[in-house]
Amino acid sequence: MCAASVVLLFLFLSSITSAAAEETNSHISLSSSLTPINNPSWFSSSGTFAFGFYHTPNGYAVCISFSSYLDRSSTVVWTANTEDPIVPNNVVLLLTEGGLVLQNSVSKETLSKIGNSSQPIAGASMLDNGNFVLLNSRGSVVWQTIDHLTNSLLPGHRLSPGAQLLSHASETDLKKGFFRLKMQTDGNLVLYDSDSLDVSEDAYYASRTDGRGNNISLNLESDGHLYLFDGTSIVMNITMGGNPASGVLYLVRIDADGIFRVYNRSLQRQDDWRSIWSVTEDRCLPKGLCGINSYCRYKDGNAADCRCLPGYDPIGSVVWGAGCTAKLVVDCSDKDQSSKFMMTRIQNVTWEDNYYSVLDGSSEQGCEEACLKDCSCHVALFRDGQCRKQKLPLRYGRWLKVEDVAFVRVSKSSTGSSWPLRHKRRHFDLHVILGVSSGTVGLLILSFVIIYSTRRRRRWRKEDKLKMEKFLLKHQSLAPKRYSCKQLKKITKCFRDELGRGAFGIVYKGKLSDGQLVAVKVLKESHDNAEEFINEVVSISRTSHVNIVNLLGFCYHRNKRALLYEFMPNKSLDKFICKGGSTLEWKILYEVAVGVARGLEYLHRGCNTRIVHFDIKPQNILLDQDFCPKISDFGLAKLCMKKQSAISMLGTRGTVGYIAPEVFSRNFGVASHKSDVYSYGIMLLHMVGSKYVEMVSDIYFWDKVYERVLMQNERVDDLVTEEEEESARKMLMVGFWCIQTSPMERPSISKAVEMLEGKLQSIHIPPRPFLLSSPPPQISSFISCNCRCAKLDSNSHPTPCSCLVANIKTNG
Numbered sequence: 001m002c003a004a005s006v007v008l009l010f011l012f013l014s015s016i017t018s019a020a021a022e023e024t025n026s027h028i029s030l031s032s033s034l035t036p037i038n039n040p041s042w043f044s045s046s047g048t049f050a051f052g053f054y055h056t057p058n059g060y061a062v063c064i065s066f067s068s069y070l071d072r073s074s075t076v077v078w079t080a081n082t083e084d085p086i087v088p089n090n091v092v093l094l095l096t097e098g099g100l101v102l103q104n105s106v107s108k109e110t111l112s113k114i115g116n117s118s119q120p121i122a123g124a125s126m127l128d129n130g131n132f133v134l135l136n137s138r139g140s141v142v143w144q145t146i147d148h149l150t151n152s153l154l155p156g157h158r159l160s161p162g163a164q165l166l167s168h169a170s171e172t173d174l175k176k177g178f179f180r181l182k183m184q185t186d187g188n189l190v191l192y193d194s195d196s197l198d199v200s201e202d203a204y205y206a207s208r209t210d211g212r213g214n215n216i217s218l219n220l221e222s223d224g225h226l227y228l229f230d231g232t233s234i235v236m237n238i239t240m241g242g243n244p245a246s247g248v249l250y251l252v253r254i255d256a257d258g259i260f261r262v263y264n265r266s267l268q269r270q271d272d273w274r275s276i277w278s279v280t281e282d283r284c285l286p287k288g289l290c291g292i293n294s295y296c297r298y299k300d301g302n303a304a305d306c307r308c309l310p311g312y313d314p315i316g317s318v319v320w321g322a323g324c325t326a327k328l329v330v331d332c333s334d335k336d337q338s339s340k341f342m343m344t345r346i347q348n349v350t351w352e353d354n355y356y357s358v359l360d361g362s363s364e365q366g367c368e369e370a371c372l373k374d375c376s377c378h379v380a381l382f383r384d385g386q387c388r389k390q391k392l393p394l395r396y397g398r399w400l401k402v403e404d405v406a407f408v409r410v411s412k413s414s415t416g417s418s419w420p421l422r423h424k425r426r427h428f429d430l431h432v433i434l435g436v437s438s439g440t441v442g443l444l445i446l447s448f449v450i451i452y453s454t455r456r457r458r459r460w461r462k463e464d465k466l467k468m469e470k471f472l473l474k475h476q477s478l479a480p481k482r483y484s485c486k487q488l489k490k491i492t493k494c495f496r497d498e499l500g501r502g503a504f505g506i507v508y509k510g511k512l513s514d515g516q517l518v519a520v521k522v523l524k525e526s527h528d529n530a531e532e533f534i535n536e537v538v539s540i541s542r543t544s545h546v547n548i549v550n551l552l553g554f555c556y557h558r559n560k561r562a563l564l565y566e567f568m569p570n571k572s573l574d575k576f577i578c579k580g581g582s583t584l585e586w587k588i589l590y591e592v593a594v595g596v597a598r599g600l601e602y603l604h605r606g607c608n609t610r611i612v613h614f615d616i617k618p619q620n621i622l623l624d625q626d627f628c629p630k631i632s633d634f635g636l637a638k639l640c641m642k643k644q645s646a647i648s649m650l651g652t653r654g655t656v657g658y659i660a661p662e663v664f665s666r667n668f669g670v671a672s673h674k675s676d677v678y679s680y681g682i683m684l685l686h687m688v689g690s691k692y693v694e695m696v697s698d699i700y701f702w703d704k705v706y707e708r709v710l711m712q713n714e715r716v717d718d719l720v721t722e723e724e725e726e727s728a729r730k731m732l733m734v735g736f737w738c739i740q741t742s743p744m745e746r747p748s749i750s751k752a753v754e755m756l757e758g759k760l761q762s763i764h765i766p767p768r769p770f771l772l773s774s775p776p777p778q779i780s781s782f783i784s785c786n787c788r789c790a791k792l793d794s795n796s797h798p799t800p801c802s803c804l805v806a807n808i809k810t811n812g
């Protein structure tokens with residue numbers, strides 16, 4: 001008995017000492033440093049993991065990997081800065097009080113920082129479970145890599161609600177790739193095309209556990225058990241585990257091919273990872289694996305291969321998955337399309353169902369002919385007696401045994417054209433991508449900017465007409481009344497009373513036969529904005545809200561288009577706020593602010609259709625006799641039912657100043673409902689500013705307001721009541737919140753309503769918006785590109801990159 005306790009005591013003591021040894025072994029003290037070649041890594045105590053410089057074919061990256069003493073590449077489980085992981089060779093990684101900094105080894109200039117904390121750092125450690133931590137002086141963790149997972153999940157770690165894993169661009173390129181695994185806050189675990197928003201059209205796997213709580217996380221245990229857990233119970237078992245836990249390593253990863261897998265390996269270093277579970281065996285399932293105008297097909301068993309549509313060639317011969325293009329110059333004035341083009345029939349290929357026109361009751365042959373005749377039809381899909389005409393680009397193509405037959409427009413003369421690529425290798429495979437340098441991609445992007453940034457004029461095509469007729473038929477009961485040109489003349493007394501003019505056309509006052517006053521917006525005769533017109537009619541007729549202008553009718557006849565709205569005696573908000581020295585009382589300004597926010601909230605949260613307006617500005621806020629605001633002018637509005645909000649803003653006519661930065665440049669985020677929030681914020685500020693004449697002339701006006709009112713708590717206005725002061729202050733605070741540069745930091749419009757109507761004390765002070773920092777930044781002209789996501793602008797050109805060149809002057 002006594003001997004047994006001695007043994008126990010011994011075991012106890014030895015476990016303590018080994019734990020202490022572990023700590024000291026892996027503890028990294030301040031001023032420790034790493035360099036890529038001579039001293040690349042810090043190891044965990046057992047030597048399983050290494051943190052530091054990792055050699056890739058493109059250069060060094062800062063990573064955590066399974067350490068490898070043998071001369072072969074080890075597996076990376078975490079990467080610093082996935083947007084741009086490659087660092088120069090002449091750097092040093094130094095642990096300082098301010099964090100882990102990457103410096104130029106000669107100039108000592110700081111290039112980037114890994115890990116941030118408000119507390120001073122006193123040490124760091126590469127733990128044996130694969131977590132790299134920064135510690136404060138008390139030894140507590142202040143930053144850790146498991147809070148910023150990249151492509152892998154290790155045993156004992158979890159992917160928390162809202163977090164995601166990102167695939168690498170390829171097996172050897174550690175940059176952010178084309179796929180992501182998101183643990184959504186709604187409880188669903190979803191795989192998406194990495195450029196997409198979280199919309200179901202772009203998803204290719206979902207655990208279907210949404211609605212099971214908002215604290216569901218993905219967890220991996222050391223026996224290989226992978227499951228969704230809500231904090232108290234298991235929501236779903238993905239793999240059952242129960243495998244040996246000692247001597248075996250497990251790893252969950254979203255691979256470069258978009259498939260999410262569980263791997264195991266023995267501790268023996270020469271052993272290799274083996275996939276023991278994978279979300280699918282279908283290698284063509286990941287959406288976006290093959291780029292636009294191509295499709296995925298199996299090759300040799302189940303390896304995925306991307307192939308171009310007939311007549312199309314890879315964009316860049318080596319970029320796997322970059323998609324395909326054809327040099328088809330379709331001249332719409334040419335009545336005889338069949339002299340230049342023909343249709344090629346393909347079978348068993350499908351892609352995203354995104355037709356612009358559908359012909360019912362057609363035959364296969366009829367479908368082929370209809371597409372050939374229609375200069376904007378590039379591909380027609382014949383399915384169940386329906387002919388679905390589509391424009392480029394096509395997304396998510398894949399080979400599947402289906403009944404569908406597709407017809408692809410190809411050039412008859414392509415053999416004699418200056419496009420000899422037809423004879424080149426048509427398909428390109430997974431292995432080729434591994435050697436691609438990012439420089440090639442950059443060049444490609446640039447050439448596409450040049451080739452495709454000129455937008456073609458859009459005509460009032462037959463399809464637009466068809467679309468309109470179809471819409472009218474479908475929404476007979478809901479659609480606004482249609483008026484003829486003759487009736488319009490009568491209503492407006494031959495267009496006598498002009499109310500206003502804009503870029504779009506002229507607004508006239510009119511009177512219906514029942515005596516109701518109307519505003520008639522006659523659009524400029526143009527071939528360009530057919531789509532906008534339809535958008536406007538469709539968008540507004542689906543809405544009904546006190547803060548949204550009521551569409552009473554429309555006129556549509558060839559190029560003549562007009563919209564009839566209820567008449568607003570007080571015209572638009574800009575008449576009151578744009579000059580400075582506004583006469584509107586604070587109370588009215590505040591009510592207008594709340595009304596506009598409510599109208600926007602209705603648009604953004606609409607139950608069957610979500611609408612993003614994209615052109616919120618005072619000119620588009622109409623005021624009725626009681627100064628009740630009504631949002632108007634839905635020309636740019638996009639219905640976001642299908643594509644949510646990833647929208648090409650080519651040809652935008654939103655108003656500079658009111659346009660959110662992400663609408664110009666993808667660097668700031670993706671255009672979305674938060675872009676409306678930005679415009680709304682600018683408008684709120686202008687409403688407050690309208691009380692001051694200085695707003696117009698003083699370029700530092702907003703800096704002063706931010707400084708004095710928000711920071712130093714000065715009153716907004718001296719002569720007003722407490723209640724008015726509070727409303728004005730709320731408008732300012734909400735305004736500053738709404739114009740944050742990052743869309744994520746802006747509140748939703750519902751939250752803005754809540755803040756405006758709630759207590760002033762419960763609104764936090766907004767960070768100083770970037771655009772206010774003085775001196776104002778001089779943004780001259782910049783180009784933004786949105787590649788790979790192939791935003792489906794309903795343009796007849798292939799637009800693999802939607803680009804926008806904007807000239808913005810920020811001062812004066």
Ligand SMILES: *[C@@H]1O[C@H](CO)[C@@H](O)[C@H](O)[C@H]1NC(C)=O
Nearest residue numbers: 114115116117118119142143
């Ligand atoms: C660290 O950086 C993130 C993102 O840049 C930021 O949200 C967070 O507030 C920072 N944390 C600290 C303690 O500075």
Ligand SMILES: *[C@@H]1O[C@H](CO)[C@@H](O)[C@H](O)[C@H]1NC(C)=O
Nearest residue numbers: 158215216217229230231232
């Ligand atoms: C959420 O779940 C995690 C475990 O998965 C748990 O630690 C945490 O306490 C839970 N949070 C809440 C708010 O329930």
Ligand SMILES: *[C@@H]1O[C@H](CO)[C@@H](O)[C@H](O)[C@H]1NC(C)=O
Nearest residue numbers: 225227234235236237240241
């Ligand atoms: C998940 O697996 C565990 C055993 O590993 C089992 O006890 C549990 O009931 C399973 N839960 C579900 C939801 O299947």
Ligand SMILES: *[C@@H]1O[C@H](CO)[C@@H](O)[C@H](O)[C@H]1NC(C)=O
Nearest residue numbers: 243244248264265266271276
């Ligand atoms: C990996 O897991 C499988 C069962 O899923 C098991 O058969 C195999 O032995 C494991 N590999 C190692 C190296 O333990």
Ligand SMILES: *[C@@H]1O[C@H](CO)[C@@H](O)[C@H](O)[C@H]1NC(C)=O
Nearest residue numbers: 346347348349400401402403
């Ligand atoms: C398409 O699939 C069917 C089977 O559904 C097959 O009989 C046919 O040969 C396939 N066509 C082509 C062109 O591969």
